[in-house]
Amino acid sequence: MSASPKSSNAHSSRLEAVLNTVIDGIITINNRGLIQSFNPSAVRIFGYSPEEVIGQNVKMLMPEPYHSGHDGYLSNYFSTGDKQIIGKGREVEAQRKDGSVFAMELGVNEMDIDGETMFVGTIRDISDRISAEQALKENQAKLQAIVDNTVDGLITIDQGGRIETFNKACETIFGYRANEVIEQNVKILMPNPYHREHDSYLSNYHNTGEKRIIGTGRQVEGRRKNGDIFPLDLSVSEVHVHGRKLYSGIVRDITDRKNAEEEIRQANAELEEFSYRTSHDLRSPLVSSIRLLDIVEESIRVDDKEKALMSSALIQKSLRQLESLVKDILTLTQAKNESEELEEINIESLIVDTLTKLKHMDNFERLNIDLSMKFDSTLWSKKNRMMLIIENLLSNAVKYQDLNKENSFINISTYLDCNNFTLKISDNGLGIPKNQQAQLFQMFKRFHPKTAFGSGLGLYMMKKSVDVLGGEIYFKDNDNGCTFIFTLPVR
């Protein structure tokens, strides 16, 4: 059979025209993988001229791992007939002359020309499509990452109140895993009355359009999985997605803020009390002293020397009280501001030194003081604070001894208890009236009239210092005096 050379020529030039104008790249290779033809679109796609590629192995157009694997693909096909790509289209990666890798859609067909197996590859550069898809995916991942990582909880619910989205922050805030609450009614996150009434809020809104919370924020209460109820800031907005109405809520756990507010409120109240009491307590001895000076003057005038001396002694006493109060206030403000380094404390010598300091106090000598120092570990703490605590406890025990008792004592012991340094000071002094024990560590509390002068700041200062050191102080009423127990964790 002989084909007419003319019609054959015409056919082949038509074919060539088609090959030259199709948008897709068309490459033929032989059974060894060597490139036989490379149309202009292939040139455009890959950046190689036909001369550079014809006769070369087609794997030059492939990045790893296809580059190394391609010979194997071919021989595998010839030995097993197992088609991995032939006859199908798929997305693969290809490499341009400049080394850049791009996504392409590849279709491979087998053909037989003069008994020789050839393969035709049709190539479409789909990097634009892929990058658009990738951008979308990336965008979604980015959004998801944002949603997952916001500190605020994000919840979306449908019109019936069923939870659709529950981000990681919500999991942290509420203690539920997302899969435990998705599809559940959002009211499981609410304590009563919200829990009870939420369905009616929703239906009310649907029926009347009356917004109670949508579009605004407000403070409400939430309920965690463990039943804890906590304050939260909630803002809700209405979202329409493909004709569906959703509500998205942003929730923020404001427990810490509330606690901080409460602390500030307390500190303010304390400050107010402090300024009221100091002004009162500072003024009293001054007013008394002025009046006493009048009495001194009058007494001298009428030659009542005894009364003059008595009055001036009281002036001295009054001014000494004033001085002692001012000293305590100074100590208190210092104690508040002082940031002190930790150091190793020799507790025994601290106690002995303190007792030595207190020796000048009235009636110190009639006390039977017993020391039992069993604590022998190392204690790291702030020395000045420790000193303030010990001084306060001991000077109170001395000051408020019961002079009506024969055997007044102070028992001081230190020991290690459950990894806590423990200092226990017991006495058989005047004690604290039962009905006032609850106010023991408040500012300006005094429990014993007539007996000594106290600023009413001592126990308060001490408690503050104990708090700063991270320790605890307990009072035990032993019916026959006081016991104070001060504990501090040993590092």
Add this chain to the structure above:
Amino acid sequence: MKNSPILIIEDSEIDQYIAKYMIKKFDENIDVLQAFDGQEALEVLTILPRQPVVILLDINMPRMNGHEFLKEYTASNIEKTSIAILTSSFQQSDKDQCLKFTCVKKYITKPFEVSDLNDLLSS
């Protein structure tokens, strides 16, 4: 006839001394009774055969303060007399709280003057 006594309820011995001095200066014959807090005052008043003509009451005292005393005193069956508050507190709330009690006739902010006694004993 001897005058009825005056009771001073005051925790500060200095202010006790001053108040006593002022009373004696006003009238040597007035007996002065002393209590160092509200609780002691209630005990004293319960056993007194004749109630004082005036009670001078401080507010800031340990154990039982002036406010607490007024509550207990009003509720008790002790025969009531006139009370003058004698305090160095400028707190309006202290004043308001005290003046709610009908037995409180006067609110004196220290220092205590002889003229205050004059007012109290002449009315």
